[in-house]
Amino acid sequence: MTAGTEAAEIYLRLLAEAELRQAARSGTHWRGEYPGSLRHTAGALAVVGAVDGQVADAIVDDMDAALALRNPGGPPGLAAHRIRSMPMMAAGPFPAPAPPAATAHGPLQTGPAGQLRAAPAGQMFRLHDEDAPANLWVLSVVRAPDSTWCAVAALVQGLSRHVRYGLRVPRLRALDDRGVHYGVHFSGYSSETAAGGWLSLHPAVPEDVRWIEFYGHLHTPRLRLNLAAVPTLARVSVDPADPASPGERLLDAIATDMLTREDHVNLGNSLDTIVAALEAAHALPPGSLAPSRLAAVCQRALLDAGPGLVAALEAGELPDAGLPEPWTSVLAHSVRRHKRVVKPGVAPLAVVLPELDGIRFVLAGLQSGADHSLLSVVAEGLPRDDHGHQLGFQWSQWFPWWIRDSAGQWHVAQAAGYDPAGQELATLHLRVVPPVPRSVTRLDVVITGRAARVTATFPVGWATS
Amino acid sequence: MDTGRAETDPAEPQWWQALPPAETTIQCGEREHVIRWAGGTLTLAAHPDAEAELVLGALGGESAECVELAQTWGRHGDDLDVLALGPRSAADRVLFSWDDVGWTRSGGPPGRAGPPGAAGSGGQRQRIITALTAPAILRSSTSTFGRAAAGPPGQVSGLAFFAHPPQDPNRDRKRASRIELLSLFALGTPFQLRLAGVVAASLDGQPLAANRPRLAAALTGRLAPVAEEWLGVDPDRVTATPHEGPGWGSLGLTGAGAGRVLRASLPVAWLAQVWACGLAVAAGHLVVAVRAAQWPDAEVLALPEPGAEPAVLRLRGSLPAGEAGDGPRWAVAGTGGEAGAT
Numbered sequence: 001m002t003a004g005t006e007a008a009e010i011y012l013r014l015l016a017e018a019e020l021r022q023a024a025r026s027g028t029h030w031r032g033e034y035p036g037s038l039r040h041t042a043g044a045l046a047v048v049g050a051v052d053g054q055v056a057d058a059i060v061d062d063m064d065a066a067l068a069l070r071n072p073g074g075p076p077g078l079a080a081h082r083i084r085s086m087p088m089m090a091a092g093p094f095p096a097p098a099p100p101a102a103t104a105h106g107p108l109q110t111g112p113a114g115q116l117r118a119a120p121a122g123q124m125f126r127l128h129d130e131d132a133p134a135n136l137w138v139l140s141v142v143r144a145p146d147s148t149w150c151a152v153a154a155l156v157q158g159l160s161r162h163v164r165y166g167l168r169v170p171r172l173r174a175l176d177d178r179g180v181h182y183g184v185h186f187s188g189y190s191s192e193t194a195a196g197g198w199l200s201l202h203p204a205v206p207e208d209v210r211w212i213e214f215y216g217h218l219h220t221p222r223l224r225l226n227l228a229a230v231p232t233l234a235r236v237s238v239d240p241a242d243p244a245s246p247g248e249r250l251l252d253a254i255a256t257d258m259l260t261r262e263d264h265v266n267l268g269n270s271l272d273t274i275v276a277a278l279e280a281a282h283a284l285p286p287g288s289l290a291p292s293r294l295a296a297v298c299q300r301a302l303l304d305a306g307p308g309l310v311a312a313l314e315a316g317e318l319p320d321a322g323l324p325e326p327w328t329s330v331l332a333h334s335v336r337r338h339k340r341v342v343k344p345g346v347a348p349l350a351v352v353l354p355e356l357d358g359i360r361f362v363l364a365g366l367q368s369g370a371d372h373s374l375l376s377v378v379a380e381g382l383p384r385d386d387h388g389h390q391l392g393f394q395w396s397q398w399f400p401w402w403i404r405d406s407a408g409q410w411h412v413a414q415a416a417g418y419d420p421a422g423q424e425l426a427t428l429h430l431r432v433v434p435p436v437p438r439s440v441t442r443l444d445v446v447i448t449g450r451a452a453r454v455t456a457t458f459p460v461g462w463a464t465s
Numbered sequence: 466m467d468t469g470r471a472e473t474d475p476a477e478p479q480w481w482q483a484l485p486p487a488e489t490t491i492q493c494g495e496r497e498h499v500i501r502w503a504g505g506t507l508t509l510a511a512h513p514d515a516e517a518e519l520v521l522g523a524l525g526g527e528s529a530e531c532v533e534l535a536q537t538w539g540r541h542g543d544d545l546d547v548l549a550l551g552p553r554s555a556a557d558r559v560l561f562s563w564d565d566v567g568w569t570r571s572g573g574p575p576g577r578a579g580p581p582g583a584a585g586s587g588g589q590r591q592r593i594i595t596a597l598t599a600p601a602i603l604r605s606s607t608s609t610f611g612r613a614a615a616g617p618p619g620q621v622s623g624l625a626f627f628a629h630p631p632q633d634p635n636r637d638r639k640r641a642s643r644i645e646l647l648s649l650f651a652l653g654t655p656f657q658l659r660l661a662g663v664v665a666a667s668l669d670g671q672p673l674a675a676n677r678p679r680l681a682a683a684l685t686g687r688l689a690p691v692a693e694e695w696l697g698v699d700p701d702r703v704t705a706t707p708h709e710g711p712g713w714g715s716l717g718l719t720g721a722g723a724g725r726v727l728r729a730s731l732p733v734a735w736l737a738q739v740w741a742c743g744l745a746v747a748a749g750h751l752v753v754a755v756r757a758a759q760w761p762d763a764e765v766l767a768l769p770e771p772g773a774e775p776a777v778l779r780l781r782g783s784l785p786a787g788e789a790g791d792g793p794r795w796a797v798a799g800t801g802g803e804a805g806a807t
Contacts, residue, residue, distance in 0.1 A: 009678035069650070
């Protein structure tokens with residue numbers, strides 16, 4: 001046990017003692033209310049590697065049990081909000097950083113794509129179900145040796161139409177240029193006005209296949225996809241990035257997460273405790289400005305969170321820290337009373353990015369709606385899970401991504417979860433706020449890893465039906 | 466049957482010598498039997514040859530509840546969960562009944578209101594029992610989680626993905642250990658306090674490094690209410706760390722008014738010798754060590770105020786009628802002046 005690990009565990013256990021005392025004294029836990037911040041703080045210390053995930057779990061579980069043992073009959077305080085567990089950080093808070101690849105600039109996509117292949121599609125099925133006239137767009141095809149994924153998005157035709165039980169993605173099969181048939185499985189979401197996700201083909205489509213056709217929907221002609229289509233032309237660079245501690249990255253991620261949400265996560269006083277815990281665990285470097293940035297976001301976004309941080313900022317106890325330009329751009333949009341209306345739209349993408357911290361991302365499509373956009377992404381090399389869930393907000397060390405559009409507006413893209421399902425590839429949808437309007441013709445996507453930053457600039461071609 | 470007494474130097478005062486005996490009854494087969502704790506030992510008057518009964522039980526015969534309970538007491542004599550879950554003071558009521566014990570063993574209460582005397586409905590007790598016996602750490606040694614994927618524009622949530630971690634092979638053992646501990650808590654507050662003393666005493670002289678965070682929490686959680694009673698200091702501004710080495714430790718108060726901060730370093734043995742015996746605050750002093758004791762008399766080192774040298778106090782204990790669960794009350798029987806470091 002290192003000094004920092006011990007300090008973090010002691011902090012967490014003393015916090016549990018204090019909150020047990022307060023809960024027992026106030027009796028709030030008897031009513032199923034538990035206002036404490038132990039869960040969030042345990043999650044924060046675990047995700048930055050300051051405490052072992054199972055130790056953090058055990059502390060919260062002990063708190064849960066201790067409250068239950070002091071409860072004359074009501075539900076235990078924490079059980080309703082239990083953290084299920086904390087993934088362990090095996091070798092430290094982050095994977096060993098990969099050395100930045102040589103900086104590369106050029107008109108075309110650069111850097112080895114590994115074994116991933118991406119082809120843009122931008123082709124559409126018209127779904128003629130009686131209650132769901134909609135367009136199902138195939139945005140791209142991403143291939144690896146053992147799997148094939150098509151990013152798809154569907155939009156109801158006409159804003160006045162709503163589908164009570166969600167859009168139904170039809171049962172499909174596929175056929176390739178050699179006459180081989182494939183099973184097709186849809187996974188994703190479906191709502192009254194839209195659907196989206198992934199079509200996976202089984203078995204995987206071999207590398208030398210040049211096209212595939214989808215078929216099987218009664219009222220729709222076969223849809224042929226050219227797997228040899230030229231990927232989205234992108235200019236990609238990899239540059240060294242200033243290293244930031246896990247604690248600073250976590251606080252910055254929390255701040256940007258708060259920038260993007262209309263229904264802000266109820267972190268309440270937990271932010272104050274999280275910052276204190278990270279400091280006690282030596283997970284923030286001396287003089288770090290990350291707490292100041294978080295306080296400034298709480299203050300400027302008029303959030304009811306982090307009152308201690310805001311008070312410290314206003315009292316001059318925290319140094320003033322200017323917010324980065326992307327943050328102010330998103331913040332200005334989020335506090336704007338009259339936001340511009342973004343019409344639904346989809347854009348095919350096929351950009352294989354260079355490896356970053358051992359992860360390779362493929363941009364596979366963009367779908368825009370009224371209040372946010374979704375960026376379809378395939379990732380190779382992601383660990384089994386990110387660690388945000390136990391905090392009550394999403395966080396993973398490779399996110400957020402920052403995106404600048406051709407009008408100069410910045411957007412932030414957060415991973416809402418991913419599902420590698422034990423496979424090499426994971427499919428993700430990143431929530432992009434504010435939404436990307438159809439007037440945008442170019443995007444700069446900036447992804448910062450532990451020691452390197454990837455920037456990809458590419459055109460956006462919105463699909464038209 | 467003797468359970469709980471450690472082999473120690475007879476010249477050294479035993480941690481339990483300042484404690485009066487305690488008794489309770491449990492259902493043992495068709496009868497109610499007395500469980501008695503006295504002189505650091507759990508005794509079973511109804512089972513004079515418990516060892517033989519254990520042998521018979523191991524050979525396939527039925528073991529008496531009393532005998533099994535005494536064995537359980539011995540097995541948890543160094544279980545730090547006792548300090549994590551158990552009472553922080555005599556007034557901190559840990560509520561677990563024999564009905565609850567039965568329910569934890571059978572998997573939960575019946576789907577109706579609990580029996581007379583057991584507060585809460587069956588559903589409520591079920592949730593409590595689940596929290597007590599099936600926390601995440603017992604369910605799996607790895608992550609168990611699920612989350613919603615990003616929804617489409619205009620919709621927050623979509624499909625949920627779930628990962629299924631492997632079963633923890635130690636899960637059943639951990640669950641059984643937790644249920645055992647809860648059955649000891651069902652003996653009531655006097656036994657809970659004594660069990661905490663047994664656990665703290667088991668750590669005396671042991672290397673503390675691996676358990677320092679847990680022991681810091683155990684000390685802080687128990688010193689905080691004591692400090693509030695002694696000085697009126699905010700219990701949330703009290704911290705205590707395990708003291709290793711000679712002497713009783715240290716204690717310092719900084720700040721003023723509501724912002725006062727109390728930091729202490731106390732030996733883990735303080736939990737057994739002082740706190741578990743109800744001696745923590747006596748006559749306006751904070752007791753930091755016991756020099757000699759034989760219930761109801763104790764000679765202690767006690768601080769009149771932070772920063773002062775400890776004074777020797779001779780105390781006499783009494784048990785308020787009908788308030789045995791609150792532990793002994795101690796009053797000054799004499800003073801011996803200031804003491805040097807011990």
